[in-house]
Amino acid sequence: MTIKDTPEEWEVRATATPFVGNKTSVRTDDVVMPDGSVARRDYQVHPGSVAVLALDEHDRAVVLRQYRHPVRHKLWEIPAGLLDVPGENPLHAAQRELYEEAHVKAEDWRVLTDVYTTPGGCSEAVRIFLARDLSEAEGERFEVEDEEADMELARVPVGDLVRGVLAGELHNNCLVVGVLSLVAARGGDGLDALRPAEAPWPARPFES
Numbered sequence: 001m002t003i004k005d006t007p008e009e010w011e012v013r014a015t016a017t018p019f020v021g022n023k024t025s026v027r028t029d030d031v032v033m034p035d036g037s038v039a040r041r042d043y044q045v046h047p048g049s050v051a052v053l054a055l056d057e058h059d060r061a062v063v064l065r066q067y068r069h070p071v072r073h074k075l076w077e078i079p080a081g082l083l084d085v086p087g088e089n090p091l092h093a094a095q096r097e098l099y100e101e102a103h104v105k106a107e108d109w110r111v112l113t114d115v116y117t118t119p120g121g122c123s124e125a126v127r128i129f130l131a132r133d134l135s136e137a138e139g140e141r142f143e144v145e146d147e148e149a150d151m152e153l154a155r156v157p158v159g160d161l162v163r164g165v166l167a168g169e170l171h172n173n174c175l176v177v178g179v180l181s182l183v184a185a186r187g188g189d190g191l192d193a194l195r196p197a198e199a200p201w202p203a204r205p206f207e208s
Contacts, residue, residue, distance in 0.1 A: 007202070013038055023047065023082060046124035048204040050094040051080035051174035053112055053182060054104060054131040060155040062102045062134070063175065067150060076156075076164075077172040080126075089206045090127045091197045099137050102153060106131035109197035113181045116203070117173050125203035128178045130185075130194060158182065 011032040019026040025045045030038050054062040063076050081097040083090065091109060098104050112130040116123075161179045164170040185191055198208055 017045075023084075042121075044122040044124070046122055047086070048083040048090075049080055049117075049124060049126045049174075050083065050090045050097060051078050051126055051128045051178060052094050052098045052106075052131050053078050053128060053178040054098055054102065054106060054134055055158070055182075056134050056155060058155075058157075060157050061161060061179070062098075062104060063154055063156050063161070064101055065152040065154070071171075073171070075172045076170055076175060078128075078175050078178055080174050083204060087206055089198070089208065090201060090204065091129070094127070094129045094131075098131060101151070103137045104134050105137045107133035107135075110191065110194035111197060111199045112178055112185070112194060114201060114203065115173075115177055125201075126174060127201055127204070128174055128181065129197065130178075130182065130191065132191075 012029045013032060014030040016028045017025050018028060024047070026042060027045050028040060028042050031041050033039055052062075056062070061078065063078060065074050065076050067074050079097045079101040081093065081100075083093055094109075095105070098106065108131065110130045112128045114125065114127050116125055118124065158179065161170065161175065162183060165176050165179060170176065182191075185194060
């Protein structure tokens with residue numbers, strides 16, 4: 001048996017969008033189950049996101065500490081952001097987020113992993129990139145607002161992040177998945193065997 005996720009779409013008898021927000025919405029679908037019954041499913045419709053695990057020459061990751069109101073926590077995270085434009089190239093979006101949030105640029109980009117963050121209740125798909133060969137970006141820093149105005153920036157050794165994840169001290173989805181994927185890649189075929197930065201992404205198709 002091949003262990004691989006496969007696309008599939010069950011029949012939807014009726015659909016409604018009871019809430020539309022600034023970036024996301026909530027959809028209600030009446031879905032036909034395998035036995036012919038119909039079940040109602042509510043979920044958040046999300047445009048998708050990108051995240052960047054940026055490593056410097058000392059094997060430290062660029063991380064940010066930001067308040068997240070839904071969970072009432074300040075979380076350490078890796079730079080990330082929404083795919084605001086339909087069909088937007090995720091690499092370009094990731095480069096933008098790294099510049100805006102950390103004022104850093106990178107010369108070497110790879111796809112680290114692709115995930116659905118909460119597939120039981122949200123359509124969000126995230127592509128997590130690995131960025132290396134870092135340098136300070138030129139030009140003025142991006143002007144931040146709201147929660148980002150209180151954001152802290154640090155560079156933390158990868159080993160410290162791994163320990164924090166396994167100790168239950170770090171909880172951000174992209175940080176956890178990104179750091180553990182990095183360790184797995186190093187223990188496998190190596191970082192140079194990772195997919196190229198513009199590898200196809202069926203969850204969020206884009207043009208190069």
